[in-house]
Amino acid sequence: MITVEKLKKIKKEQRPLLEKRLREIGNVDIKEDGSIVLNGDYYKKQLRIALKNCEIIDPNNIKEYIAVDGYFALADCLSNMSPKEIIEDIKESGLRGRGGAGFPTGKKWETAYSYDDDQKYMIANADEGDPGAFMDRSILENDPHSVLEGMIIGGYAVGADKGFIYVRAEYPLAVERLQIAIEQAKELGVLGNNILGTGFNFDIELRLGAGAFVCGEGTALIESIEGKRGMPRTKIYRTSHKGLWEKPTIINNVETYANVPVIFQKGVNWYKNIGTEKSPGTKVFALVGKVENAGLVEVPMGTTLREIVFDIGGGTQNGKKFKAVQTGGPSGGCIPADLIDTPVDFESLDEIGSIMGSGGMVVMDEDTCMVDIARYFLDFTVDESCGKCVPCREGTKRLLEMLERFVAGKGEEGDIERLERLSNTVTEASLCSLGKTAATPIVTTLKYFMDEYKAHIYDKKCPAGACQALVEYFITDDCIGCGACAKACPVDCISGEKKELHVIDQDRCIKCGACMEACPPKVSAVIKR
Amino acid sequence: MNIVINGIHYEVEKNTTILQACRKAGIDIPTLCHDDRLEPFASCRMCLVEIEGSNKLVTSCSTVVKDNMVVYTHSDKIIEARKDVLDLLVGNHPLECLSCDKSGQCKLQDYCYEYGIIESSYNGDRREPYVDTSNPFYDYDARKCILCGLCVRVCDELQCTSAIGFGNRGFDTVVTTPFNEGLINSKCVSCGNCVSVCPVGALTPKVQKYRHWESKEVQTTCSYCGVGCQLNLIVKGDKVVGAQPSKEGPNDGLLCVKGKFAYKFINHPDRIKTPLIKRNGKFEEASWDEAYRLIRRKINGIKEESGSEAFAGLTSARCTNEENYLFQKLFRAVIGTNNIDHCARL
Structure with a gap:
């Protein structure tokens, strides 16, 4: 049987081996207080809590997790704290759900704790589906034990002895590493029956999602685990009251669970002092898009978008002008350049019409068309709607059809009003958060980039030059008549004598842009307008 | 529990949904996906109502009444939302009412009439x-x-x-x-x-x-x-x-x-609507009086000749309980035998 003493022994043995291995690789700094952080400018400006072990420990070796204080928080909770005390601590820490909605974790746990039932469940929502988001994936692949430890502590707190990790099947490595982690944790005695000799039992099973984005929605996820079609339920009761098989169920995001052990390791006060008053702690963002340094960024809540995009992300690529940043995945909003100093926390993002979401952050530059971006996200939502409620099933499709008309230059007078009205209906009348937030990319782009909509609809122009149907390729007087464009043109619509100005036949042009690419950079006579 | 619906106070029992409370109060709320016998599904979004103090619309079929709740079932905002939902539904529904069997008892048709949807705007x-x-x-x-x-x-x-x-x-x-x-x-x-x-x-x-x-x-x-x-x-x-x-x-x-x-x-044309009596090897239509007279004569004759135990009766599950009761009564009390059985016993 494993005891705290044995854990300490494993740590003592493994720590030097870990440090030796890391020194050989040379990508970390080992600090005086024992913490290990990745070196390099990109990481220096970050504060990693959920990601603290990522790329540092070997995820397939439980001993390395123990070497960085893993499972000591669990041992402490089980032997020295009552469930009620744990819940009070989590409440006090101010930890809020990292899946997007930001619901206070302690409050959720307290609700499940308050219902006396013969069976309760813990679920880890690892059905990360936002395009370009890979926060949970990174934690699951690189530090699976932190999620297990968080879940076991939660299980002890609310009185659950069974946990499920609902992980998408498209993450095969995460699945494999979770399986190894569960096996090793059971073998060691920190998972399964009589954990650490305290008499507490907790088991974790994996459930693989079949690829539906909507299964990341709590009630749809529950339906899916129950073996039904993944469709959200109407919430008469909270899931912490009646969830999986009608039993009190806690669903927390992977990142939320990864925060839990650290809160107990380092103390509630330490945690509370990070971030903002209403949103303590850090948040992991997947910084992607047209940004110089794309990757995972973990910063204290309240860090401004500017610090994330420019200081850490290094700004836009190729010196292009920064235009907007989209937060919160397909349900999030586009934040314009003039709001770049907005602090990133639940309240501030909500105020400007966007959301935290699970942490997607897509950077856009001057070449990005905001109408087209709205169309792109709606295309995603239409595909991922489960089809249950009318506003989402039918409404998102009609929104997409309108946007498709705009980018094709077929917008009409009155369309903006129609788009606004339907966006409003879909937001207000849909059943689950997928539908309720589906129109956010439209609402925010309408709010901040109305000019672009007007340009598409009334002038039939795309100011960013991204919508193929609305751009014209044109050869300026700078043309040296080299003929490269004419050769590259797949439909032979460019004519002109050698060494003379060439002309594009606009009626036949398919707007593929091959001429622009073919034109020698020094000349750059082909322009898009 | 007290609840105010459209400005009028009502008293309702605990655990009542807003929809149930409204129906009890005689307030018509449109529903397409609701059935009292089933778990609330809340997919059609027609039963949306407004609750004072909340900026979100809720489905009345799946929201349980709280004490002193103030509900509006037909505010402008609600009517517009219902119209939009109908508009979306009709946008994906052929308007073949002229030839549809369901015309006249179709809920979609009825609600479109009530909310003034002529055709879809999509x-x-x-x-x-x-x-x-x-x-x-x-x-x-x-x-x-x-x-x-x-x-x-x-x-x-x-x-x-x-x-x-x-x-x-x-x-x-x-x-x-x-x-x-x-x-x-x-x-x-x-x-x-x-x-x-x-x-x-x-x-x-x-x-x-x-x-x-x-x-x-x-x-x-x-x-x-x-x-x-x-x-x-x-x-x-x-x-x-x-x-x-x-x-x-x-x-x-x-x-x-x-x-x-x-x-x-x-x-069905083959259905027998009058008693048939076989005469000269052929069934011929007869009146009920004729048929009963024949049955009585035959029963009396067989009973005199061979006794009550010569009879047996088998009745049908297609008969009602009352008819089955009377049939066994006829056999036991009138004919005088217990040789009585029923197809449902098999």
Whole structure:
């Protein structure tokens, strides 16, 4: 049987081996207080809590997790704290759900704790589906034990002895590493029956999602685990009251669970002092898009978008002008350049019409068309709607059809009003958060980039030059008549004598842009307008 | 519990939904996916109401009343939302009301009339046409389906057959059988309860055409077994053209395949409508008086000749309990034998 003493022994043995291995690789700094952080400018400006072990420990070796204080928080909770005390601590820490909605974790746990039932469940929502988001994936692949430890502590707190990790099947490595982690944790005695000799039992099973984005929605996820079609339920009761098989169920995001052990390791006060008053702690963002340094960024809540995009992300690529940043995945909003100093926390993002979401952050530059971006996200939502409620099933499709008309230059007078009205209906009348937030990319782009909509609809122009149907390729007087464009043109619509100005036949042009690419950079006579 | 609906105070019991409270108060709230017998599904979004102090609209079918709740069921905002929902539904529903069997008792048609929807403002894609005509008693036409899910849930929650479910996703969702193998190859027992609950013309019986306003309903007890299911026969002229389960009876709005679809014998030309007496080796029509006289004569004769034990009676499950009782009484008390049996005993 494993005891705290044995854990300490494993740590003592493994720590030097870990440090030796890391020194050989040379990508970390080992600090005086024992913490290990990745070196390099990109990481220096970050504060990693959920990601603290990522790329540092070997995820397939439980001993390395123990070497960085893993499972000591669990041992402490089980032997020295009552469930009620744990819940009070989590409440006090101010930890809020990292899946997007930001619901206070302690409050959720307290609700499940308050219902006396013969069976309760813990679920880890690892059905990360936002395009370009890979926060949970990174934690699951690189530090699976932190999620297990968080879940076991939660299980002890609310009185659950069974946990499920609902992980998408498209993450095969995460699945494999979770399986190894569960096996090793059971073998060691920190998972399964009589954990650490305290008499507490907790088991974790994996459930693989079949690829539906909507299964990341709590009630749809529950339906899916129950073996039904993944469709959200109407919430008469909270899931912490009646969830999986009608039993009190806690669903927390992977990142939320990864925060839990650290809160107990380092103390509630330490945690509370990070971030903002209403949103303590850090948040992991997947910084992607047209940004110089794309990757995972973990910063204290309240860090401004500017610090994330420019200081850490290094700004836009190729010196292009920064235009907007989209937060919160397909349900999030586009934040314009003039709001770049907005602090990133639940309240501030909500105020400007966007959301935290699970942490997607897509950077856009001057070449990005905001109408087209709205169309792109709606295309995603239409595909991922489960089809249950009318506003989402039918409404998102009609929104997409309108946007498709705009980018094709077929917008009409009155369309903006129609788009606004339907966006409003879909937001207000849909059943689950997928539908309720589906129109956010439209609402925010309408709010901040109305000019672009007007340009598409009334002038039939795309100011960013991204919508193929609305751009014209044109050869300026700078043309040296080299003929490269004419050769590259797949439909032979460019004519002109050698060494003379060439002309594009606009009626036949398919707007593929091959001429622009073919034109020698020094000349750059082909322009898009 | 106290609740204020549209400015009027009502007292309701605990755990009542807003919809139940409104119906009790006589306030009509439109619903397409609701059925009292089923778990709330909240998919049609027609029953949305506004609650004071909350900026979110809620579905009245799935929201439990709280003390001193102030509810608005027909505010401008609500009416606009319902109109938009109907507009979206009609945008993916063929307006074939002129030739649709369901016209006149279609909830979508009724609500469009009530909320003033003439046609859809969307001229976009439509769901791929898909029909399943493999069942001998009824057809499914996905074009007309509004995906309220009543059929799927009745089949699952009340009939406990789970033969049908939702297939595909999002805009392409249809009601279908596992692996799209068709109703005839599914677990479907043809009870037709899905057809009975369909609010539109997506699930329709494969029988004689009739329009709602041409027909009348006659309540009766199903004659197929002793349960006593109540059903309304739909009568057009002097012909029975359909059957709808009644909620006033032990069946609570459900029927089996026989009650729902096996009524054609009523108007069948082969049906025997008068007693037949065999004369010279041929059955000839006779009056009831003639028939009873013959039976009495024969019974008396056989009883005198061979005694009561020469008789045996077998009665039918198609008879009511009362008829079965009288039949055994006839045998025991009048004929004087206990040789009496019933097909249901087998």
